[in-house]
Amino acid sequence: MFSKRCEYAIKIMTFIAHQQKKSNKKVDVDAISKAIDSPKAFTAKILQDLVKSDLLVSTRGRFGGFSLSAQIDINLKQIIEAIDGHKLLEGCLLGFGACSEKNPCVVHHQLKSAREILKLKLRDTNLEIIAKRVNEKNAYFKE
Amino acid sequence: MFSKRCEYAIKIMTFIAHQQKKSNKKVDVDAISKAIDSPKAFTAKILQDLVKSDLLVSTRGRFGGFSLSAQIDINLKQIIEAIDGHKLLEGCLLGFGACSEKNPCVVHHQLKSAREILKLKLRDTNLEIIAKRVNEKNAYFKE
DNA sequence: TTAAAATAAGACAAAATTGTCCTGATATAA
DNA sequence: TTATATCAGGACAATTTTGTCTTATTTTAA
Numbered sequence: 141m142f143s144k145r146c147e148y149a150i151k152i153m154t155f156i157a158h159q160q161k162k163s164n165k166k167v168d169v170d171a172i173s174k175a176i177d178s179p180k181a182f183t184a185k186i187l188q189d190l191v192k193s194d195l196l197v198s199t200r201g202r203f204g205g206f207s208l209s210a211q212i213d214i215n216l217k218q219i220i221e222a223i224d225g226h227k228l229l230e231g232c233l234l235g236f237g238a239c240s241e242k243n244p245c246v247v248h249h250q251l252k253s254a255r256e257i258l259k260l261k262l263r264d265t266n267l268e269i270i271a272k273r274v275n276e277k278n279a280y281f282k283e
Numbered sequence: 284m285f286s287k288r289c290e291y292a293i294k295i296m297t298f299i300a301h302q303q304k305k306s307n308k309k310v311d312v313d314a315i316s317k318a319i320d321s322p323k324a325f326t327a328k329i330l331q332d333l334v335k336s337d338l339l340v341s342t343r344g345r346f347g348g349f350s351l352s353a354q355i356d357i358n359l360k361q362i363i364e365a366i367d368g369h370k371l372l373e374g375c376l377l378g379f380g381a382c383s384e385k386n387p388c389v390v391h392h393q394l395k396s397a398r399e400i401l402k403l404k405l406r407d408t409n410l411e412i413i414a415k416r417v418n419e420k421n422a423y424f425k426e
Numbered sequence: 427t428t429a430a431a432a433t434a435a436g437a438c439a440a441a442a443t444t445g446t447c448c449t450g451a452t453a454t455a456a
Numbered sequence: 457t458t459a460t461a462t463c464a465g466g467a468c469a470a471t472t473t474t475g476t477c478t479t480a481t482t483t484t485a486a
Contacts, residue, residue, distance in 0.1 A: 141284060144444065147377050154389050168462065182445050188464070201453025202461045216390065234290050236426045246297050246413045246422045247359065254404040258397040265393040279389045283379045287474065311432065325475050331434070344483025345431045 142220065142228075148186050149223045150216065151176040153195065154281040156208055157267035158274050166205030177282050186223065193222035212271065217262040229259050285363065285371075291329050292366045293359065294319040296338065297424040299351055300410035301417050309348030320425050329366065336365035355414065360405035372402050 142150075155175045159167050169187060173180040187206055190196040195214055196206045208214060220228060232239035232248070233255075239245045273279040285293075298318045302310050312330060316323040330349055333339040338357055339349045351357065363371060375382035375391070376398075382388045416422040 141371055141376060144378070150377060150390065170462095179445055181447070184463075185445090185465090191463090198463060199453085200451075200463045203454065204452085204462045206463090216393075228284055233284060234293060234424070235287070236423075238426060244422050246416055246424050247293065247408070248422065249416075250359075250408040250412070251401070251404055254397070254401040257400050258394070261394055261397040265390070269393070270389045273389055273392075279387050279391065280379075281377070281389050283381060313432090322475055324477070327433075328435090328475085334433095341433060342483085343433045343481075346484065347432045347482080349433090 143224055145186055145189075146220055146223045148176065148178050148183060149190060149219050151178065151281045152183065152186060152190065153208075153214065153219055153267060154270050154274065156196070156206060157212055157214075157271040158281075160208055160211070161271050161275065166199055166203070166207050168205040172206070175282060190219075190222055193218075195219065195222055208267070212268040213266055215263050215266040217259065220262065229255065229262070286367055288329055288332075289363055289366045291319065291321050291326060292333060292362050294321065294424045295326065295329060295333065296351075296357065296362055296410060297413050297417065299339070299349060300355055300357075300414040301424075303351055303354070304414050304418065309342055309346070309350050311348040315349070318425065333362075333365055336361075338362065338365055351410070355411040356409055358406050358409040360402065363405060372398065372405070 152172055155172055156167050159165065169180060169184045172178075172187070173183040176183075187196065187198070191198045191206070194209050195218060197209045198204070198206050217229070232245055233251060234245045234247060236245050239248055241248075270279075274281060295315055298315055299310050302308065312323060312327045315321075315330070316326040319326075330339065330341070334341045334349070337352050338361060340352045341347070341349050360372070375388055376394060377388045377390060379388050382391055384391075413422075417424060
């Protein structure tokens with residue numbers, strides 16, 4: 141469903157949110173990739189994308205690192221769209237360019253509601269909720 | 284959401300269902316790839332997978348081709364699982380091997396219901412429904 | 427029996443995604 | 457000012473997915 145980049149992005153944001161809730165300090169690439177068990181250089185690339193999409197703020201130089209741009213009020217939909225664009229949630233499921241409500245592909249109307257609900261759930265799930273789960277040890281972002 | 288192979292598989296099954304409703308004749312790779320606008324050799328590979336999963340029956344030799352194994356009572360979930368396996372509908376969204384109800388990743392419970400609904404919708408949509416849409420010109424499988 | 431038309435399957439090629447490495451730029455503390 | 461620790465970004469490499477080509481096998485009609 142999600143690309144690998146998306147998976148990492150969600151883990152990255154979860155970790156940063158979790159850390160900030162505890163200490164409010166910036167987090168660096170090395171700490172992130174260790175915490176979420178992801179390849180460091182690849183993680184750095186994804187972090188750049190998240191900065192470009194304004195979900196994170198980066199600080200260069202010594203004692204620099206990454207922090208949430210809007211503290212805890214960032215949701216999964218924003219993260220996914222920052223990384224994979226609108227393909228997953230808006231694009232035609234069969235890849236047609238001109239597929240729409242009025243000119244639908246064979247699965248468009250059949251799967252419309254399911255997608256809507258997915259979209260709602262993604263929008264309703266923000267980092268606050270996720271960090272809370274982690275904090276209460278009800279869920280993990282690293283196996 | 285779906286892989287390219289899955290997209291083609293849905294189009295393939297739709298076309299064959301549509302054809303069989305009209306004439307009940309076998310359909311060959313050449314006709315299929317032209318009808319759904321897909322690369323022929325790649326289409327042939329996907330057809331092989333659909334045969335191996337018993338969604339299609341193939342007949343070799345002259346006047347051979349492909350036909351539905353269970354006529355029209357095949358649904359989207361079966362098609363997707365025949366091609367991409369259980370990854371999309373059952374696998375962990377963050378890629379964890381041990382993710383489960385009792386040992387959930389951070390998004391597991393948040394997206395559970397959305398996935399359930401997607402699964403239901405896929406199971407509820409069979410080729411009968413899809414072929415009907417095509418027949419009544421309310422939807423297309425080729426742009 | 428032979429030619430033609432079809433699927434089966436393995437090897438190969440191209441493209442996209444994932445992942446790595448190196449160098450440059452920037453900020454801070456000593 | 458200099459050494460160090462950090463992000464930025466481009467070029468490269470590996471892997472996976474997508475797509476192609478060629479040959480073998482099967483079936484049927486002539």
